[in-house]
Amino acid sequence: MRVIINGKETRCEAPLNLYDVIEQQGYVEMLIAVARNGEFVPKTQYKLTDLIDGDQIEIVAPQQGG
């Protein structure tokens, strides 16, 4: 299964939910927020959000800003 994470194509084993991807990619302990296909997904919904082939995931963290 193919998932696009922060613009980069990543191969993952299906079936897959959002929490699985976050865990596999090493983000679990990090201060992050996530959007799937342009829609915000709250932390409480990660395990309830099943992914499909081609889903676009944005994972963001605090950065400097003006």
Add this chain to the structure above:
Amino acid sequence: MSEDRLKIGEVELRSRLFLGTAGYPSPDALGRAIEVSDPGLITVSLRRENAGGSGQRFWDILKDFDIPVLPNTAGCFSVKEAVTTAEMAREVFGTNWIKLEVIGDDYTLQPDPFGLLEAAEELIARGFEVFPYMTDDLILGERLSVAGCHILMPWGAPIGSGRGLNNPYALKFLRERFVQKTLVVDAGIGAPSHAAAAMEMGYDAVLLNTAVSKAVDPAAMAGAFAKAITAGREGYLAGLIEAQEKATASTPLLDKPFWHQ
């Protein structure tokens, strides 16, 4: 002047300098600038995390200062991007404050007034306190107010330009029209005198970043801005004289030596 603290909702800010955290030569330089200037709030953003933990390290620098943070939606050109970014910021930073940027032109980084209003309406409906980065357009200010914005943040000049207050007439007019509204000049500030001028007009705060982060000595410049903002505020409260076309002698002429009529 502890009684002159600016409040945003129930939060009392410790100063009227809103300081950006971007573009400093080092994390230490950012930390020193914050220490010296003691800003009322600091602005932050969200960017893609590469699983290296850079976001957490950045946040660790800031959180010890115990200063309220204002996340932004910098770089968003659409309402959808801005709304999703705001939602992500609320979860990461634990605040419903959002500096709403919906950019309409990538050369001037001028806000898109139509997208800004639409995004503001949506975010207010979702429970956000929206700080809209806007042009100095009166009607836009009125529409944003009707939408529920308690704060308006007109630009002084394009972001990072350092030009100062491009249109003092429009900025003064906004201040006169929105008497009760919290008004913040955001962007384009280059020198402490620009910030002082905004405060002398009666603006409630000034938001700036590049003028400090790109200064030769960011910490010293941050301190200079803090003093200028305080001076401008105190000057405003003290009541400025009206400018006149002709001279008026300050020293009384009566009984001056060699006086003759």
